[in-house]
Amino acid sequence: MIANSWLIPVLPALAFAVIAIFTHRFRALSALLSIGTMLVCFLISCGILLETLAKAPADRTVSIPFTWLQIPPWTANVGVLIDPLSVNMLLVVTLVSLLVQIYSWGYMHDDERFATYYSYLSLFTSSMLILVVSTNYLQIFVGWELVGLCSYLLIGFWYFKPEAAEACKKAFIVNRVGDMGFLMGVITIGMYFQTFDFAQVQDLVTKGIASGAFDKSSHYIAGIAILLFCGAVGKSAQFPLHVWLPDAMEGPTPVSALIHAATMVAAGVYMVARTFTLFSADPLSMTVVAYCGGFTAFFAASIAITQDDIKRILAYSTLSQLGYMIMALGVGGYTSGMFHLTTHACFKALLFLGAGSVIHGVHGQDIWKMGGLWNKMKITAATFLVANLAISGIPPFAGFFSKDAILDAVKESAIPGHEILYYTALFTAFLTAFYMFRLFFVVFTGKPRDHHAYEHAHESPVTMWGPLVLLAGLSICVGWLNWPGLDYYSKFVYFGEPHLEGGASSFGQLLTQAWSSLLVAILGITLSALFYWKPVFSADKVATTFRPIFLLLKNKYYVDEFYGWMVKKFVFGFATVCTWFDDNIVDDGMVDGSGWVTQKMGNLLRLTQTGYVQNYALVIFGAVAVIYLMVSF
């Protein structure tokens, strides 16, 4: 299976080409082609997992490089790198993509550009898989840009909606800012290490640290790591480049589930984990990563409390959970970060697909027009509840294990001020439980608020609830991979040395250790129930009492407005200067000037063309005389 692993990114790319060129007129055929190739990819990934598991831990890394370009001293390879980390990502990406594609059959069935939609999904999956299996920084950059392109295409899938057209542009442009840093990081790596290969760079860094060749005080490695991290900040939507993700919700909901919750936005986390040696070489880069993640986790969670759009709440929740993962990476808990990525992919995809099911039923996204949907959409509601429990960190659901591992890693980390980070993370866990159950109670319980929508609501077709049930099963079980005492996951995906998070040896011991995170989760759910399920407190009253804070959160800390103001003030100002320069210096000065000079020179040269043949003869004679003089003296 591993020998055939190159098929995994190639097959969806072929499916994209075939759909785009040949079968785009046949809706069902195109969709089946896309789903079929994804199924094959998933099965190959499973085969690779089994084969990798059968090997001894030391031999689990297999690299199959092909030479692409040779520009001495650099060699650019494309290839497939199979190790536990990429196997983990392969399974997540192919599984979620498969389920989302099946789900889309029901969700997108009435759309005119059904086949195009599937071709884009195939292209996206192919790009994401190129990114996942890359063996070097150049290939990961290619995949990185390709997923950005697919994200752009799919956010703007309904391009005739002005909001969607604007959102896709915004996503692309904001990502450009981060990607520039990433590209600069890649170039710096090429210059400094003379290679782009992950394994070689890792080797050089390890040796350099061991021999003391790296001058710690110059923070050169930290600089490279932070440049790479800029890419992760853009792609994984961390503060301050988080602004594109909530707007990306204008795309079709299954796309949000696949790209903007489970896979593409996790690419940043994956990239940092993939290059962890560079990051852990210097405490400075680790601190930057940890604080960026921790701040985003809290920042996004606080915004999520006040939002009204079902998908936007989930988008801010995604931001917050990605912040958790980044923070875990920053404190050195790579395994816990990747584990949270895996569990989060399951329950966040489930949440988005559930939200899609609700939107499909009631044709709207405002949670204040829903309510009481539990009676109408039992399966959707039940699976949504499972995902909510998972994301809130209630045992034995998946989120509990991964989130607790992260909190544990933060608590025990050595970076400066980790206590602040720990309490922020804990408070964020409380907020997460609160806003997720706020969403649940408002949408599924209580009295219907909009009777027309309520009458219309119905359970979705089996192609939609099937993936929901499957993902719900995963959202319960995936966490058990790291069941205390067994720790299958930590023994499989690890960085350097296996590090068993928490160190609890039984489930009971883990529960006692994790009492604080459990307590805040239950507190969040209870408070949410008291506000929105059995209203003991009034949310409106709280909002009016703390009106400035409420407005601040409701308007997302005015970050968008700040960026808008900054663009108007500085970018447009700079553009005016540039226009003046272009009009006056470039156009009038240089372009017209060069023409003017040529014309005048021509006028001067015309004087030599007298047309009198004897003048020419005189010049010839004079020239011969001059040459004679020059030669003889």
Add this chain to the structure above:
Amino acid sequence: MNTVPIVHFLYLSIMLFGIGLFGVLVRKNAISVLMGVELMLNAVNINFLTFAKYWNWSSLTGTVFVVFVITIAAAEAAVALAIVISIYRSLRSANVDEAHYLKG
């Protein structure tokens, strides 16, 4: 013959060349200009023969070259006269100053 020094031939040649050049640069009639050219060519011929005689009479290079020059000069005169006739037909004049259509 041997008593005449080489410089006398060269004086003759340079005077002939000067007269020819003067004709080419100053005369306005195209035919006169051509005659000037012929004088210059013949001045060169005298030079060739002089050096051939005083340097190595047994080598035929200089002499043969003169034959070539005379031949080419004849051909050149034919072409040049044809051009002059053609100019005369269009301008009704053989004045070289009037044929200045290539003025820049």
